[in-house]
Amino acid sequence: MTGFVNIGFGNIVNATRIVAMISPDSAPVKRLVQSAKDTGMAIDATQGRRTRAVLVMDDGHILLSALLPETISSRWESHSGVGIAEN
Structure with a gap:
């Protein structure tokens, strides 16, 4: 399934290429972003x-977004009809 998600300010990303959406607050994520x-x-x-969300893509790129991961997730769910697993 293909689909795009708005990650803020008119920027869109192929949602099927997103591996993870994480908060940028922890030290390991900050090191990942700096690297x-x-x-x-x-x-x-x-x-x-x-930066409120760090998106890890399947090709190794790191996307920085000003939207919260929850906001991006809900935008993708509302447009694709596919839920994202939560723990």
Whole structure:
């Protein structure tokens, strides 16, 4: 199944390529983001705002979004009709 999800400010991503949506607050995630920036694998879609979600893509790219992971997830669910597993 293919589908796109809005990650904020008119930026859209192929939802089937997202491996994980995580909060940027922990030290390991901050190191992951810095490493991706250093290697040119980070895509900043925050428009200068605070990063609230880090999306890990299946090709190793890291996307930074100003929307919360819950917001992105609910946008994808409402447009695709597919639920995302929660624990």
